[in-house]
Amino acid sequence: MNDIIRKEIADGVFFNSVSDSRFKTMRITANIITPLSAQTASENALLCGILSRSCKAYPDFTALSRKLAFLYGADINTSVSKGGDRQILGISASGLDDRYALDGESISEELSQLLCGVIFEPNLSGECFVEEEVEQERRQLLDVIDSEFNEKRIYANGQMIKHMCEGETFGVKRYGTAEKINEATPASLFRAWQRLLKSATFEIMYIGDSSPDKAEEVFRAAFEKISRKPEKIEVSNVRRADSVKRVSEEMELSQSKLVMGFRTDCSEPDPEVNAERVMCAILGGTASSKLFCNVREKQSLCYYCASRYDRQKGIMIVDSGVEGENIEKAEKGIMKEIEDMQNGNITDFELESAKMAIVNSFSSTNDTVGGIEAWYTNQLFDDSFKSVEEVSKMINAVTKDEVVAAAKKLTLDTVYVLKNK
């Protein structure tokens, strides 16, 4: 992997670039990082969508879309996510690399300017966003929240986090609530925008073959006009569960969902994080994992039964789709696999294949623009950027004893069931 170059171009504003000639596209993303809070999450998420719709130079959605399509189908898109107790608003521009332009134009330069345009020079009317644009985007976001109900696996996982992390910062959803989204006004959104420009941490990622210098310059110039006062973000994690919370809901469904949330007593920057990753992969991260082989294949209980670990938050989630009458059986089956690991029942094959699967997935990320960006973005809250090779080495160094120790630290916090009526 080519090295990443990191520069602080303003107080709390970092410009990171990876130069790579293998790809036919380039991508630049501004990650705006701010404390997750019930008060601001909805407004921030809404703002992120509004910014990406238009800007002063292309004042409505159609004008901006046409400009992007003309640049050979370039894209500006957004993402709103949580990184532990932080809210991350990502606005990205991506498009063909300059050498594929049919008319010789510099796509990368135009895209950098467009991205700066949407972030720093939005379409305003005085000290407000344009009402019509706000209303369109408000409707979009409310619809996105509504539609999470439609896909029951997503819905069940969302409900799990909501109940498990009730009262914690992490319990706030990435888009906040419909109620708060409805409260936002063109003027309050303007203030939210000003506040973020001043106080959020900005992590800009540039991946492409064309030189990043122009993009860096455009961002540096934009931030020179802003007096910055970056806010520090406090993170707190619950390490252990004292008792098991049980929540169940009923709905007209063909298949029931069982989701189990565990506290792992281990999160960044604890040194045991890599052992935790391996443990989670052995349990339910691959098609040769314990859950796949035993709960799915041997017991034929479900089509999916998988586990994943959030190393920022220190939680592990196991989710499964099962027949209503088999919920109890599946829960017992899952717990049995965990107890097995706690008792040291892990074969060399399970350990090695889990490590290989993890390392393979790391190495694959290196071959796509989005993968390289995600690799480094996922490390923004670690002490330093590590290459795929460095982290792979740490994964490969994990011993069976460390995996057993990681499994022993698991405590079941919440069991959520979505049951068919």
Place this chain on the structure above:
Amino acid sequence: MNIQEIKSDRARDSYYKITHDSGLTIFVYPKQGYKSAYAIFGTKYGSINTCFSLDGGEKITVPDGIAHYLEHKLFESEDGDAFVRYAKTGANANAYTSFEKTCYLFSCTDRFDESFEILLDFVQNPYFTAQTVAKEQGIIGQEIKMYDDSPDWRVMFNMLGGMYHNHPVKIDIAGTVESIAEITAEKLYDIYNVFYNLHNMVLCVSGNVTVEQVLKTADRILKPCEKHTIENFFKDEPCEIAQPYVEQNFQVSMPIFNLGFKESAEPLSTEQLAQTDILLSLLASPTSRLYRSLMDEKLINSSFSYELFDGPGYCAVIFGGESRAPKQAAEMIKSYISKLKSEGIDKEEFEIAQRAVYGDAISSLNNVSSISNAITDHYFGGTELFAYIDAVAQTSIEDVTNRLSQVLDVNNCTLSVVKSSETEV
């Protein structure tokens, strides 16, 4: 054995087509500087091939969902599961069954040769017993139920049911709990022996690989096959749709719709494919006037999408997404199509769409899995990837105008809606 280089000046890439002595067609697309490789081994056999004959023999009819069932069961052999073998090489393996094909694939960054051998080996060596076949009923039963709860899946199949009178494209890929109960080891062997003949299959590898490397394993592992004639039978399908409107009540927060235009099922040429993609982009992408009007009237949201959906004996253009007023959204789409047909295509809108489709096609060559998947799709569809990119660049506004006159008959479409029982649409 014949090796042909296929080159594109526009994409600045090339790949190789190998007609292998075993009967298999192999494509190799090396990517400079990549660490990962992706291989896909597919057969031209999917959920729609439920009635067929071999070498002019008698017609054989098999249960719905058997192609998908076979895909699950092929992973097993006498000495264990292919997933377990892959686990030893670190490859990430998977498989899928669609309407017209079944594909087995893996991606890896290390030990390619070993994983490649596993792929070629397990796909060529079926092992089905009464016991292993019975065990899968539970897993696939749960997969079917998961799809039963998916509104996106239901709204599409309801639309296909409204659009097609007889064609098996309207039947769920995994079949039903009842139809899969009829599947036996013997039936699996029967269809395996017909459709998993190397002449009916394709192998495509992209990324950190060379032709020599691929052939070294292929020469050794591929078992030469005798060529047979497979004939697939589909009942006569009228040009007209079966029903203009289909509705189902469901646990959804907001209605979802699919509006499908039934098109002529003649296979599309490379040029027609390029023209249709440009046409749909100028018609319904976020740059279009239609998209803008639908948004302004609050009839769609960002989930709105469109696609050309085609395969043996079926072809449709589908628009879909969430909508609080699906009937109004469908009316607006139809009236915009009529307007475009009578008023003609705007030159600027055509150019924007052409550049966008071209950019998307070039961008897709970044990714080893999209490359192999695209080559496989083009091969089974009778077209070629680089010729498609050239065709996009060479399409004229007249070509697209002409194409528009042949498709999107507003009197031959089906609207499918999934909504909660409380919602009126």
